[in-house]
Amino acid sequence: MPTSPPDASMPPVVDPGDMLPLPAARQTARSRWVPVRWAELPGFEQDSLDEAWNAFIKSCERPGTTFARLCSEVRRLSLSTAEEQRLWLRARLQPYRVEPLGGPSAPGGDGLLTSYFEPVYDASRVARPGFGVPIYRVPPTLAQRKPWFTRQEMDLLPEARAQLAGQELVWLADPLDALILQIQGSGRVRVQEADGSQRMVRLAFAATNDQPYRSPGKWLIDQGLLRGDATWPGIRNVLLANPQRQQDFLWSNPRMVFFREEAMSPLDAQFGPRGAQGVPLTPGRSIAVDPQSIPYGTPVWMASQGPVANLQRLVLAQDTGSAIVGAVRADYFAGWGPEAGEFAGRMKQPLKLWVLWPR
Structure with missing residues (x-):
């Protein structure tokens, strides 16, 4: 069905967090999280968030204490529009850029994305x-x-x-x-x-x-x-x-x-195997991470551009692996079968990550 072009006279979406000062940086065993504004997340306005919401709901089957209090809201938003989901993310979560403990110039600061299937x-x-x-x-x-x-x-x-x-x-x-x-x-x-x-x-x-x-x-x-x-x-x-x-x-x-x-x-058959979080993986929306950098169940904004794919999307940290070690390191679950295998076998690109943490 055709849609009307956007009205240039309409004001831009206001980030509720823009009205608040940025919080302090946070630190985990293997990473430093630097608070940023939502506008710094590349492609955030274009992602089809409804595709990621199934993975978010899966994480709510076994949430940690940090996200458990938000899961009733996440479930209620399952039938909402992507724009309503986007506004909820802005209001309830704070984005943090993930860096190595030594800062972005430290080893691993460029980040690495691989894929599995x-x-x-x-x-x-x-x-x-x-x-x-x-x-x-x-x-x-x-x-x-x-x-x-x-x-x-x-x-x-x-x-x-x-x-x-x-x-x-x-x-x-x-x-x-x-x-x-x-x-x-x-x-x-x-x-x-x-x-x-x-x-x-x-x-x-x-x-x-x-x-x-x-x-x-x-x-x-x-x-x-x-x-x-x-x-x-x-x-x-x-x-x-x-x-x-x-x-x-x-x-x-x-x-x-x-x-x-x-x-x-x-x-x-519609989902992948259970990851380390204990919930089924969602093709294209689940990643494996180093849990000493990013806790299981955390929503993450991922950006990776290279010869295999241009990925700017919301994903959920739901798995880990023996080779997935470091602050800015992720393994992207591509799905199942030959096509996913071909994609996963060739994926090796630079990566940037932002965790989305409750305010």
């Missing part, structure tokens, strides 16, 4: 021709040995293999797909059961072997096999050209992730 694969409940790569549940002896066996030891040591026997959740076709699933931390699989029936289930993160994560892509670069294109498509091409190096490539990352299986209802 939920892969979708075919799987078999039992090992059979074409499906020979196991995905494991948590082994019973995991708590008795820290760190547990490395990825290479799980493949080679009889003791490790004996402790993994019977712990297979499903079997995948491709060891690289299994590695991607483990690095992403969750995934959806179309499982063919022993009786031939199929169903979609989620494999959710359960634990790790407590070994350090080492980037397989960096290993390929260090070996002189990969130059520049350290993305999953680029990695696949290198391994196709050098199949004799695939096993060493897989073993270069000693960390193994173990999973638990979750049923997926039609409603579950």
